Amino acid sequence: MARGGLRGRDALVSFIEQHSIDYVPIAERHGKVWHLWPVWFSGDAHLATIATGVVGIALGGNFAWMALAVILGCAFGTFFMAFHSTQGPQLGLPQMIQSRPQFGYVGALLVWVVALIAYIGFNSFNQILAAQTVHALYGLERGPTMLVSLALAVVGYDLIHLAQRWIAYVLIVALLVFTVVVAVKAPLSVTAEWRDFRAVSFLAQFFAAASYQISWSIYVSDYSRYLPRSVGVSASFWWTYLGAFVGGAWTMLVGTVAAALYPTVEISTALRSAADAALPGFGKPLLLCSLLGLVTITSLNFYGGSLTLLSVVDSLKPSRPSLAKRLITLVILTVAATSLALVSSENFAAKFAEFLAVLLYLLTPWTAINLVDFYLVRKGHYSVREIFNPHGMYGRWNWRGLLAYGVGFAVMIPFFSTDTWKGPVAKALGGADIAMLVGLPVSALIYIWACSSLDLEGDRRRADAADVGLDPDAPAQMRG
Secondary structure: OHHHHHHHHHHHHHHOOOOOOOOOOHHHOOOOHHHHHHHHHHHHOOHHHHHHOOHHHHOOOOHHHHHHHHHHHHHHHHHHHHHHHOHHHHHOOOOHHHHHHHHOOOOOHHHHHHHHHHHHHHHHHHHHHHHHHHHHHHOOOOOOHHHHHHHHHHHOHHHHHHHHHHHHHHHHHHHHHHHHHHHHHOOOOOOHHHHOOOHHHHHHHHHHHHHHHHHHHHOHHHHOOOOOHHHOHHHHHHHHHHHHHHHHHHHHHHHHHHHHHOOOOOHHHHHHHHHHHHOOOOHHHHHHHHHHHHHHHHHHHHHHHHHHHHHHHHHHOOOOOOHHHHHHHHHHHHHHHHHHHHOOOOOHHHHHHHHHHHHHHHHHHHHHHHHHHHHHHOOOOOOHHHHOOOOOOOOOOOHHHHHHHHHHHHHHHHHOEOOOOEOHHHHHOOOOOOHHHHHHHHHHHHHHHHHHHOOHHHHHHHHHHHOOOOOOOOOHHHOO
16 A cells, blocks of 8 residues: 555656756657647636726727727737747746846846736736636635646646647637627627727727736746747747737737626626627626636746746755745745735726736836847857856846846836826826837847947857756757
């Protein structure tokens, strides 16, 4: 019995992912690049994305202009997110740990704290949405949705990919049915609406959609890092972009339609009412499908948050990653998100819009710096070993990235526009928010200027020398 028990425990442990923030060796890479499409389609096809499509309508915008804002915002934000995805196969590392070359071993804590705010914030809102949906479906005040999400996150990468693929097929059918019946039956007239353009609501919806898509950037390469290095940049970019853009824009438009038809009720009720009005009895199945997507994306947030929290711990006290540590971080994140959800359930739509705006401000400088460094400055040449070396070539504090982030964030402040505070430029523009359009180029240009003094050739030689023998088990032709 003892031996059988030990074998059973070993089998269970082997089923759970063992890697966390450490490097995934080439010999362990697996999967197909098209698998990125269902991960990010399903990642966007759920209730929190539907809520993002409500933002402009809640501010007084009409359906026609808000639908256009959703499509353009998703197209814009997904562009940056998909480029981050291509970093996973090239480096074999989670997204956030890749910030050390730009900000330093300790300096990267700045962006990791921002990422943790995003993970905890999104999962707290997800819990509110899940509770509303379970109540609408079954009349219950609580459901086991977070426990299912936590279980997926514990098992890890492969199970999350598998779940996202199967849910994608279900969601495509549900969204197709909803789209067809709404197009035929819904009383939405857009002809006259094009003459009623409202800049504030349009820009709020555009940047809410863009921010929502960019928010995936903090962990998008977590789900591509096991892919073979040979998949290339183009393939990983387009499979990610198509999945995230189609899933994001389509699902946000569902929210825009529901809010336009039922502007005074909560999101889950509006969705069910819109579906039932178009096709009697379809509201409950559509709501259930959206709940499935919400459960799995919550697991992605838990998983990515765990990797980020482990990165924070590693910067404060370097230690070897382990399964036990990953499980502890998952419990901490669950408690934090649940606690925030308990105090944030009132006036959900307004708080969610505010959260997205603040998240956009915090992530804009980082995404510019990280992408510029990867594609223009170092051109993908990093040392995996030095990224984990507290006294290595990337330093403890990298003034270049920290300066670019600070300046990029500071120049956006006059353009901030939230319910809590509006900058002078935003006030002059009638409350319109264009902060991102300022922060992106300024952060990128400052970082490029700061790196003009960097010995890039020497940097590359040191990186290559440090990683000699990193993949001894990989075939020689796969190491380069």
